[in-house]
Amino acid sequence: MVGLTSDGDVASTLLCFAVKSLACKYVDLVAIYPMARLTAEKLYECYKDVMQQLSKVSLKVIAMSVDNASTNRKFYTDFICQGQLKTHVIDAATGQPLFLIIDPVHTLKNIHNNFQSRKVFYCPALDDDLPDGCTADFHHIVELYNHEECMSLKKAHQLRPATLQPKSIEKTSVKLAVSVFSDSTRDALHFYAKHGSKPAWRGTADFISLIIKLWNILNVKSCSKGKHKRNKTMDPIRTSWDWQLDFLKDFAAFVARWEMSKQPGLTRETFLALQHTCLAISECAIYMLDQLAFAVVLLGYLQSDPIESRFGWLRQLSGVNYYISTKQALDSDRKIRAVSLLKFSNISLNEIDHAIQSRNSDTQIYSTNYDSVADQLSDKLSFSYSPSASDLNIIYYVSRYIARSVCRKTRCHHCSEALSNSDDLPPMDFNDVMPYAARTFFDSVNRGGLKTPTEFVFTLTVHCWRVYEEMLAKSDFMSQFLATENHSILFYKIMDRASCHHSVVECGLNNYTCTQGHNLTELVVQRFFNCVAKNLVNRLTTAANLHSEPASKRRKIDKLCSRSKD
Numbered sequence: 224m225v226g227l228t229s230d231g232d233v234a235s236t237l238l239c240f241a242v243k244s245l246a247c248k249y250v251d252l253v254a255i256y257p258m259a260r261l262t263a264e265k266l267y268e269c270y271k272d273v274m275q276q277l278s279k280v281s282l283k284v285i286a287m288s289v290d291n292a293s294t295n296r297k298f299y300t301d302f303i304c305q306g307q308l309k310t311h312v313i314d315a316a317t318g319q320p321l322f323l324i325i326d327p328v329h330t331l332k333n334i335h336n337n338f339q340s341r342k343v344f345y346c347p348a349l350d351d352d353l354p355d356g357c358t359a360d361f362h363h364i365v366e367l368y369n370h371e372e373c374m375s376l377k378k379a380h381q382l383r384p385a386t387l388q389p390k391s392i393e394k395t396s397v398k399l400a401v402s403v404f405s406d407s408t409r410d411a412l413h414f415y416a417k418h419g420s421k422p423a424w425r426g427t428a429d430f431i432s433l434i435i436k437l438w439n440i441l442n443v444k445s446c447s448k449g450k451h452k453r454n455k456t457m458d459p460i461r462t463s464w465d466w467q468l469d470f471l472k473d474f475a476a477f478v479a480r481w482e483m484s485k486q487p488g489l490t491r492e493t494f495l496a497l498q499h500t501c502l503a504i505s506e507c508a509i510y511m512l513d514q515l516a517f518a519v520v521l522l523g524y525l526q527s528d529p530i531e532s533r534f535g536w537l538r539q540l541s542g543v544n545y546y547i548s549t550k551q552a553l554d555s556d557r558k559i560r561a562v563s564l565l566k567f568s569n570i571s572l573n574e575i576d577h578a579i580q581s582r583n584s585d586t587q588i589y590s591t592n593y594d595s596v597a598d599q600l601s602d603k604l605s606f607s608y609s610p611s612a613s614d615l616n617i618i619y620y621v622s623r624y625i626a627r628s629v630c631r632k633t634r635c636h637h638c639s640e641a642l643s644n645s646d647d648l649p650p651m652d653f654n655d656v657m658p659y660a661a662r663t664f665f666d667s668v669n670r671g672g673l674k675t676p677t678e679f680v681f682t683l684t685v686h687c688w689r690v691y692e693e694m695l696a697k698s699d700f701m702s703q704f705l706a707t708e709n710h711s712i713l714f715y716k717i718m719d720r721a722s723c724h725h726s727v728v729e730c731g732l733n734n735y736t737c738t739q740g741h742n743l744t745e746l747v748v749q750r751f752f753n754c755v756a757k758n759l760v761n762r763l764t765t766a767a768n769l770h771s772e773p774a775s776k777r778r779k780i781d782k783l784c785s786r787s788k789d
Contacts, residue, residue, distance in 0.1 A: 228259050238257075274314075285511065288525060289326060295325075303323060352436065353430075367408070368383075375692060376755065378664065404438060445521070598720070606724060682732065688751075715752070
């Protein structure tokens with residue numbers, strides 16, 4: 224009977240084994256075991272059965288990755304390593320080493336959860352990364368989010384309320400950890416520490432920078448990622464003496480010193496997982512390069528992401544339910560296998576593109592209906608809002624992104640010349656005295672591959688910001704704006720009229736067109752609105768949920784949270 228264990232009990236969980244190729248993208252779910260109560264002993268019996276089946280089909284197992292659950296640690300220590308945890312063991316059947324890895328993704332989530340719950344970390348020194356050690360305080364991230372919460376454009380744009388106060392079910396999401404340990408959060412902390420009278424934030428930024436460096440090394444899944452991002456920490460491992468492997472060993476020693484110092488830091492289990500994973504992965508990479516003659520090793524393949532992705536696929540096919548039954552899981556797995564066999568279909572890409580274009584062709588029909596509304600709203604503008612020095616820095620950075628986005632869309636050489644260059648931006652004339660240049664933040668995050676925006680893009684983006692901030696400040700203005708259907712078209716029409724204002728009419732912002740006929744003003748305004756609209760929607764949604772969250776949704780969240788604690 225489906226849903227019963229081998230002992231005849233009703234299954235409460237499914238123990239799944241998946242295989243992932245270290246040389247290509249092949250992934251497959253090879254075994255599903257219904258379990259009423261998972262123990263290390265049962266896990267070991269299933270492991271032996273799976274290894275026997277894999278040997279029959281000539282699949283060579285190099286490494287095994289599990290999360291940091293207590294059952295998995297006991298399985299590693301007591302049954303695989305015979306009482307003392309090791310980075311690898313010798314497989315009795317093949318005589319080859321089997322590397323035991325604790326999933327780096329799960330470890331990253333644990334670091335974030337520890338940081339969020341314990342608030343303050345005192346870290347020892349680590350060579351060039353932390354020469355004097357550091358003090359990392361989670362309250363600095365909360366203060367950073369609160370400081371930028373009402374801004375239209377944010378330097379730490381990945382932070383959100385769930386990052387700061389996650390529910391128990393949300394703590395299983397790696398997106399929360401990545402939003403804290405991200406380049407944008409680190410760069411924002413560094414910026415405000417230097418230019419915003421927040422010198423204490425530098426220690427938090429240094430700690431986040433260290434974790435980002437570790438995560439970049441462990442999450443490489445492409446040979447060209449480091450070259451594309453101009454970031455050497457994202458380069459793959461090519462030799463057994465590459466600096467990344469030395470860093471992993473040094474980081475493991477750093478974690479050991481941190482734990483021995485008894486200073487506030489991670490939990491004992493997270494200290495163990497972090498140190499063990501760095502050593503095991505570095506040894507596995509060396510074995511693959513020297514013994515198996517791999518030309519390149521992608522450490523991102525030594526993760527549990529493939530099986531987690533398969534779990535998400537199973538849930539999607541089962542009605543987007545988080546908790547699914549055994550029958551639903553088995554039926555969904557059969558559907559996945561059937562779909563995987565269909566490598567080709569009767570629908571061509573041209574037919575798909577035609578269907579998409581026909582759906583979007585009606586946009587121009589409705590654009591004329593917003594002219595009267597745009598006239599009314601543009602007449603209310605006073606152009607009394609001017610950006611501060613901090614605002615100009617993020618506007619400059621966003622204008623660079625907008626220029627790049629437009630150039631990639633049009634693929635036009637003339638658009639590229641009109642929107643981006645490698646020359647310094649001419650100084651802008653603002654009434655406020657700026658304590659630092661508008662491109663300070665841009666220069667701090669530039670690794671050499673970013674082109675500066677032209678004066679036209681920057682001036683137009685600043686003008687868009689001034690109009691948008693004035694709209695936000697006037698409740699009647701915003702109510703009339705939000706009452707329309709297509710806000711993007713309406714905002715462009717407002718900017719089309721605002722660009723003729725006497726304060727900017729000499730800049731030539733209105734209907735600026737390249738020699739190939741691309742309306743650059745419209746393209747820039749649309750992308751600016753996409754940036755600020757996302758932050759506006761998130762803010763409105765958060766405010767609405769705080770005051771009027773449906774009772775059914777609260778019950779569902781409470782149910783998920785209570786189960787996740789079990």
